Amino acid sequence: MPRFPEAPKSVLIQAAAGKGGKKYTNRSADDERQPARNVRVGREDLEGPYPGAFDAEEFGSDGFGSDAFEHDGTVQDGADRHPSGVVPHDHDHDHDQTDPTQPGPGQRWSTWRSVAKGARGPEPLPEWVVTRDAALDTELGILKTGKEADAFLVERAVPEGAGLPSDAPDLALDQAATRCLLVAKRYRSLEHGQFHRGSEYTEGRTVRRTRDQRAMEDRKSAWGRAVSATQWADAEFVALRDAWSAGAPVPYPVQIDGTEVLMEFIGTEETDDLGRTQAVAAPRLTRVRPSDDLLESYWDQLTHGMSVLARLGFAHGDLSPYNILAHGERLVIIDLPQVVDLAANPFSSDVLLRDCRTVSDWFIARGLDVDPDALFADLLAQAF
Template structure:
């Protein structure tokens, strides 16, 4: 049955003909003119079709507020409000899936790493500025109501992390960097593609400058991967994307009396005053980390109390972009000896009897 019943034939009004044509509208004196058309009532229509105000009472709609045309419709987004489905200021979608597999951290993946596609990276502030890079604090978190964790196949669904704090270390271009001792560390260092190696030797070309700008980030990420897998006390490297290295945040989150949570980075070793027992434990942890690097054929290259974090009773070695290949770099012995003497001087100044030359000899023996 059609929604509207057909009108009686006599009630139909024929349309006028085109310009200059004969009109089929009946005149007042025409005997053929039918009686006045009867108005079609609501009861003649199919179903109930409320049109009067009284019908609202019958339907229970008397309390409905009429729509104000000056206000945005409830189905339309308010252009003055941020879109909850899009990243806001200082945010981006997680880049975990957008990087190549080889640009992610080593297996086994720690349970705290967030791998969800729905996660947002929010920049929380700057942690440290350096000669060649700046470190930023980044929160990677899955917003509430983002759905099931079916987009995190790296971990079991019941173990998929939803929030973690990361350090985003972003390297500057060669024009804006302040690190001028590169040749001492890059001597003997190679890259995977010979085209990139040739470009690095020609700093005047745009491609050469671009490759040189990323070599520090690549060197640190690779060194962190190898060191972490070998058991050295270094931050876990989450991923690398161009000149940005994302790694584990070493620190804690503290809540003040007002209920506000704040991330507190672990202090550098130069700022702590450990007890005698803890000082000796720190030395054992540090020499263990240096030994792991030596067995990998590497020296830190710039090891000092400023590049070591004291996270409670745990030491963590950071800043590894200038790692030196002990076999290929002709300056490797000098660099390693400098590392040994720099860290030993700090421990000796605090009363621990250590021998930097003995440490140097032991590391060389492990390397070769």
């Protein structure tokens, strides 16, 4: 019976580096799991399979891991890093494959068809989402490392030379997307995470099976730790699905597979004079300096998003300029695993007020006259 959750063949590990602070080295994931080597949990008992792991050897020492952010969005001490959110990809690995239609290093078949229908994104499906069975998922590098999960850049594309199904309508396939960039957010188990998920967020939250609920409350058991990691991924996917369907400015959730959530990549692709392409993630709100007009637009977009969440019965729970992306003139709210149920959670009012004050302080510091208490009152009115 396989151990859960599985991990890539190499993982990013933070190690002491003497007076210089910290450095990052690649160690075997088996080494990191050594204390729990004898612990085994049945994957078939969990709600959804864990995705097949990429062959991570190609990405173990190429420098992608140096772009390391903590959960709060700050750069870790002593971490050398690429320009924030920039991941180069020239697809040279494709040329090493004998058959371009078969998975190579750092690749797997698209998992779109392997997950249950309820584990896919909501309708209507955006036109850019690739759904073809012939698509390959290629891991391009690390976008962000955090205390509870890591975010990887993944390209899902139908390789040239992949044949079309003989019984498929040609027109529909011609119009279907053949390539898209995704963010794969992969949650760690509790023993490998650094973020202690408190009852402030989970109070009042329920799961579909009472057996899993009891397991989550017992953090000393291997089963409880495994189920907890899956449930935090599930909580983010459900929150993104409901928020996107209701019109909130959040990334489109493509699918969930065990502890991996695939979602829309918010950013652009740029090509330099030498023809090299790089994916540039949208910056966090804390890093931008908008004009007065754009600042007001950002505030309107943000309060609209918070209102949508409130009408759904949610508070973000960790809303700050670090969890908001500024993609040109568009704001996008991210990181929703800790959403709080406004009706069932006894701490919900405190959490919502904290969200209101945190984001309001950023806008006030930049000269916009906003009232966090008035925002809090308005959101509560919309929620109830």
